[in-house]
Amino acid sequence: MALCVTQMLCAPVHAQNGPIGQVPPAVVGPGFPIASDARLAGDSRQTRFVLDLDKTVPFRAFLLSEPYRVVVDLPQVSFHLPTGAGTSGRGLVKAFRYGLVMPGGSRIVFDLTGPARIANSTVLDAANGQPPRLVLELEEIDEATFARSVGIDNRAPSRSADSTGQVAGPGGVAPPAVRPPPTTVAIAAPPSGGPPDTRPVIVIDPGHGGVDYGTQGGEVPEKNLVLAFGQALRDRLERSGKFRVVMTRDDDTFIPLGDRVRIAQKQSAALFVSIHADALPRGEGDAQGATIYTLADKASDVEAERLAEAENRADQIGGVNLTEEPADVADILFDLARRETRTFSNRFARLLMNDMKSAVHMHKRPLKSAGFRVLKAPDVPSVLVELGYVSNKGDMGNLVSDSWRSRTADAMARAIDAFLAKRVANAGGERPEKPAPARAKP
Numbered sequence: 001m002a003l004c005v006t007q008m009l010c011a012p013v014h015a016q017n018g019p020i021g022q023v024p025p026a027v028v029g030p031g032f033p034i035a036s037d038a039r040l041a042g043d044s045r046q047t048r049f050v051l052d053l054d055k056t057v058p059f060r061a062f063l064l065s066e067p068y069r070v071v072v073d074l075p076q077v078s079f080h081l082p083t084g085a086g087t088s089g090r091g092l093v094k095a096f097r098y099g100l101v102m103p104g105g106s107r108i109v110f111d112l113t114g115p116a117r118i119a120n121s122t123v124l125d126a127a128n129g130q131p132p133r134l135v136l137e138l139e140e141i142d143e144a145t146f147a148r149s150v151g152i153d154n155r156a157p158s159r160s161a162d163s164t165g166q167v168a169g170p171g172g173v174a175p176p177a178v179r180p181p182p183t184t185v186a187i188a189a190p191p192s193g194g195p196p197d198t199r200p201v202i203v204i205d206p207g208h209g210g211v212d213y214g215t216q217g218g219e220v221p222e223k224n225l226v227l228a229f230g231q232a233l234r235d236r237l238e239r240s241g242k243f244r245v246v247m248t249r250d251d252d253t254f255i256p257l258g259d260r261v262r263i264a265q266k267q268s269a270a271l272f273v274s275i276h277a278d279a280l281p282r283g284e285g286d287a288q289g290a291t292i293y294t295l296a297d298k299a300s301d302v303e304a305e306r307l308a309e310a311e312n313r314a315d316q317i318g319g320v321n322l323t324e325e326p327a328d329v330a331d332i333l334f335d336l337a338r339r340e341t342r343t344f345s346n347r348f349a350r351l352l353m354n355d356m357k358s359a360v361h362m363h364k365r366p367l368k369s370a371g372f373r374v375l376k377a378p379d380v381p382s383v384l385v386e387l388g389y390v391s392n393k394g395d396m397g398n399l400v401s402d403s404w405r406s407r408t409a410d411a412m413a414r415a416i417d418a419f420l421a422k423r424v425a426n427a428g429g430e431r432p433e434k435p436a437p438a439r440a441k442p
């Protein structure tokens with residue numbers, strides 16, 4: 001049946017220690033503005049946020065709902081804020097997050113206690129011994145007024161404007177515009193001029209990134225831990241020469257969940273491996289070991305459902321408002337391709353578990369399933385690997401260990417090799433068989 005459907009449709013970077021939210025040195029270059037301190041003042045009716053900078057920058061600020069948030073977009077900024085900055089709030093702000101959201105662009109996301117408006121937003125020049133400052137003033141409003149304000153831009157006040165209406169910065173030079181969040185991600189094409197590269201494509205997806213830190217069990221956020229592991233796995237796979245490896249992110253950049261899936265589809269990937277690290281909420285006991293997840297309409301247990309809900313909130317954390325296009329389940333070819341993909345995904349998950357358990361400690365229930373949005377490519381076999389629990393001291397020690405990272409990457413590479421070797425053999429030595437591409441019903 002699968003054949004019929006197909007014919008019908010035709011060097012590792014180590015985890016960074018330091019302040020939460022600090023951008024790893026690999027993506028902090030000379031000339032980027034530096035944010036050195038941030039503070040909140042006020043009460044539940046009016047709250048002020050101040051960010052100390054070493055130079056003035058353009059910005060845009062806007063409101064988002066469900067939940068109540070304020071988003072501030074900036075050019076790329078090197079954040080050197082005190083440890084724990086943003087983890088607690090004041091007045092109208094419950095907490096805030098900050099980081100790189102794309103190359104060239106940073107973002108601050110404020111979680112609000114209720115509906116509020118941006119009463120004032122400006123960048124002040126250095127004066128009276130104070131550095132340049134970004135100032136954001138929030139004011140409590142009712143729900144109806146908030147709803148009318150959602151999505152409206154508030155920008156730095158203009159000193160002057162050019163003929164295009166662009167705000168001019170110091171010296172009359174228009175500052176670079178801050179780009180909106182990406183809805184598509186550019187992927188480098190394989191080299192041209194020679195024979196086509198027919199090696200299977202493996203997409204490695206380090207979770208979170210940029211303003212989305214993931215779980216935090218200490219000074220090293222999940223986004224840094226999984227990026228370091230993803231790069232180690234990439235290097236291990238590339239050394240074999242058998243695969244072409246594509247990373248959904250190779251630095252501290254926020255990538256929306258839908259774009260991660262589209263990367264795999266655009267590359268006609270033979271396999272998609274998403275890398276994460278879990279944590280149990282404080283007071284809910286302890287857990288340890290690696291877990292492998294596949295996609296399911298119904299979660300295998302309560303913990304899997306909790307984790308999927310948490311991971312699926314990544315776009316909300318990043319301040320983007322993306323809706324997933326519904327699958328056309330009435331299309332029989334789409335449904336057949338999706339079922340076949342899930343079969344391959346489950347097969348790889350079992351193979352991966354067997355290889356990993358010989359090298360690393362596994363969770364007492366190492367195979368689980370839930371409705372992870374990042375696993376929903378209907379034509380790409382996909383798994384999500386939780387390397388361990390950052391809330392467990394032993395697992396956290398492993399996650400920052402070079403030897404553990406190398407040993408685990410070797411085990412995963414062996415499983416990937418064995419899985420795709422079998423599929424290549426079944427396909428007669430050509431590219432690995434893939435589920436039929438999904439097509440919407442006309």
